Structure formats: structure tokens, C-alpha cells
Amino acid sequence: MLAYTLRRLAYVIPVAFGVTVICFLLVHIAPGDPLTAVMPIDATAEQQAEMMAEYGFDKPLPVQYVVWLGNALTGNLGASIATGRPVASEVMRAVGNTLILAVAASMIGFPLGVLFGFIAGYFKDTLVDRAVTAVAITGVSIPNYWLGIVLVVIFSVKLGWLPSVGAGPGGSTAWHWDFEHLRYIILPAVTLSVVPMGIVTRTVRALVGDLLSQDFIDALKAKGLGGAQILKHVVKNVTPTTLSVVGLQLGYLLGGSILIETVFNWPGTGFLLSNAIFQRDLPLLQGTILVLALFFVFANLIVDLAQPLVDPRIKRG
Structure with a gap:
């Protein structure tokens, strides 16, 4: 188990490094000058040069990346061009709200997806299966912003x-676990949960239907095992793959x-990223993309480390 853990941790390092390179380069590929929005229309060449030097845009791109990466490793993601506030504090505040929304959507989407998947798998090729599959396909196909x-x-x-x-009430961005604030999270959480629920439902349905048609299930029945005991074996075999899919969908919920x-004016990283794109706020855009991408990487790392606990074959391999 220790060797497997160290191997997975070693894989994360080059992936995280590649994420930083992509995050840095993507925002530079986009057309337009990020300083245009904050500089006066009649700015002189000297003022433009000073602004470029202040944000480090006067240096070659490789030098900009090295400086940016060094600062990011120390937690310094720069200052927002639009507001002048530290990017790290802006992103961390938004990350907290996004995590709250992602957890709420997970509590709705994942349990329902697993439940519907088992129901459809156990009643494969029946009217129940077709109805559940239709709901799952509809959930995956409908644009979630339109549903919102x-x-x-x-x-x-x-x-x-x-x-x-x-x-929260009065446009508040500070979350509190009370009834009044919970009312604000219901619609965005339900909307966000629909796609993961559909994907998990279809995955679990395929896994359960395939397992129930295998010979070992007939052998278990021949031994006299009841439905609850057979279900236990099915759950043990379905869990590893389901866990992988849930990990990917958790990354989707975060990013x-x-x-x-x-749509819901929810003060999370998605809303922050949207504003940064429209304002061409390069430091805020880079910082937000970096944090979201690293969340996705580490969410999958946690799933990878959890899989040997439910599937010993991975640990032995």
C-alpha cells in the first residue's frame, strides 16, 4: 500500500507542473491586452510602460512564467488588475462558496445516481429500466444553465x-448553516447535480446489469445465498469503478x-472566473484556473488512494 501511495504521489508532481504551464499559457493565447480595461484612454506611452512593468508584462514570456510560478508556490498569486485586491484572498473566498455548492450538489446527485443505477440494473430491459435510463439521458443532455x-x-x-x-439575504456572500441561507442553495445545487446524477446512474446501471448476468451470481444463488447477500457481492464489485466516476464528477462539480x-449569481469560483474573463483580469484569471485545476488533480488523487481500500486487487498489482 505504501509503494502504491508513493507511486501515485509521484505521478501528481509532473501533472501539477503541466497544469501550471497550461494555466499560464492559455490566458496569454487569448487576444487583447489585459491592461486596456484599466488604463485611461489618453494614457501616455510612459504610463503604459509603467503599468506593464508593474504587472511584469514587459518581460519575456518564459521569465514571466518562472516569476509567476515562484510566487504561486509561496501563495502569492498577484493582485487583481480590476480591483487591486490580492488574487489569493479573492480566490480562497470564492473556493469556500464553490465547495459548499459542490458538497450540496454531491449530496443530491451521487446518492440518487447510485440508487437509480441499481434499480435500473436489477430491472434491466424492463419498463423501470427504460424509465430510469430516459431520466438519466435527459439529465445528461439538457444544458444545465437552461435548466437553472x-x-x-x-x-x-x-x-x-x-x-x-x-x-444569502441582502446579497450576502458569507455562508451560514441556517434555514435562510439553505433556501438560497437549493436551486443551484439541484441544477448542478443533474449531470453527475445522470452519468453515475448510467455507469452503475451498466455495471450492475453486467454483473447480474455473470456466472458467479448463479453460483451464489446455487449456494442458497439470499438477495441481500448477493447484493453485498454486487456492491463490492461495483464500488471501485463507481468511485472513479464519482471522483471525475466531483472535479466537474468543483470546476x-x-x-x-x-445564472444564480452564486459568489464562487465559477462566478469569479466569469468576471475575470469579461474584465480581462489576467492575474485573477490565472489564479482561479490554477486553483480549480489543482482541485481536480487532487480530487482524483484522493480517489486513487481510496480505491485500494475497496479493491485489494489494485494494491496487489
Whole structure:
């Protein structure tokens, strides 16, 4: 187990390094000058040069990357061009809100996905299976931002049951675990959970249906094992693959919520990234992308380290 853990940790280092390179280069490939939005229209050449030097944009690209990476390793992601505030504090505040939303969506999507997948797998090729599969395909196919808008129209505008935007009363961005704040998270969490729920449902359904058709299930029945005992064996065989899919979807929940957070004005990393893109705020854009990408990398690392606990074959291999 120790050798497996060290091997997985060793794989993370080059992946994380590659993530930093891609995050740095992607924002430089985009057209336009990031300083145009904050410089006066009548800025002189000297003022432009001073601004370029202040943000380090006057140096060659490789030098900019080395300086940026060195600062990032110490937790210094620079200052926002638009607001002048430290990028690290802006991103960390938004990350907390995104984690809250991702956890809420996970608590909805993953258990329902596993439940629906087992139901469809056990009743494979029946009306129940077709109904569950139709729901899963619909959840994966519908654009989640469109679904969010529909839910707002129904439950906020028409019925007036739930608030439509923000993370708390009065546009508050500070989260508290109370009933009033929970009302604000219901719509974005449900919207964000639909795609992972559909993917997990289809994965579990395929795994369970395949397992139930294998010979060892017939052998278990021949030994006189009951349904609960057979289900235990099915769960043990389904868990490793399901865990991998859940890890990937958790990364999606952390990094793929930009449209959902924009629709619901949720003050997370997706909303922050959207603002940074429109404002061409290069340091904020780089810092946000880097943090989200590293979250995805380390979420998958945790899943990789957890898999040997449920599948000893990985540890032996």
C-alpha cells in the first residue's frame, strides 16, 4: 500500500507542473491586452510602460512564467488588475462558496445516481429500466444553465417559493448553516447535480446489469445465498469503478460550475472566473484556473488512494 501511495504521489508532481504551464499559457493565447480595461484612454506611452512593468508584462514570456510560478508556490498569486485586491484572498473566498455548492450538489446527485443505477440494473430491459435510463439521458443532455433558468422561472418567479440569486439575504456572500441561507442553495445545487446524477446512474446501471448476468451470481444463488447477500457481492464489485466516476464528477462539480454560478449569481469560483474573463483580469484569471485545476488533480488523487481500500486487487498489482 505504501509503494502504491508513493507511486501515485509521484505521478501528481509532473501533472501539477503541466497544469501550471497550461494555466499560464492559455490566458496569454487569448487576444487583447489585459491592461486596456484599466488604463485611461489618453494614457501616455510612459504610463503604459509603467503599468506593464508593474504587472511584469514587459518581460519575456518564459521569465514571466518562472516569476509567476515562484510566487504561486509561496501563495502569492498577484493582485487583481480590476480591483487591486490580492488574487489569493479573492480566490480562497470564492473556493469556500464553490465547495459548499459542490458538497450540496454531491449530496443530491451521487446518492440518487447510485440508487437509480441499481434499480435500473436489477430491472434491466424492463419498463423501470427504460424509465430510469430516459431520466438519466435527459439529465445528461439538457444544458444545465437552461435548466437553472427554468427552475428560477418556476420556483422563484411563478411560485415565489425560493430565492433566485445570491448566497444569502441582502446579497450576502458569507455562508451560514441556517434555514435562510439553505433556501438560497437549493436551486443551484439541484441544477448542478443533474449531470453527475445522470452519468453515475448510467455507469452503475451498466455495471450492475453486467454483473447480474455473470456466472458467479448463479453460483451464489446455487449456494442458497439470499438477495441481500448477493447484493453485498454486487456492491463490492461495483464500488471501485463507481468511485472513479464519482471522483471525475466531483472535479466537474468543483470546476464546471461557471455557468450555474453565473445564472444564480452564486459568489464562487465559477462566478469569479466569469468576471475575470469579461474584465480581462489576467492575474485573477490565472489564479482561479490554477486553483480549480489543482482541485481536480487532487480530487482524483484522493480517489486513487481510496480505491485500494475497496479493491485489494489494485494494491496487489
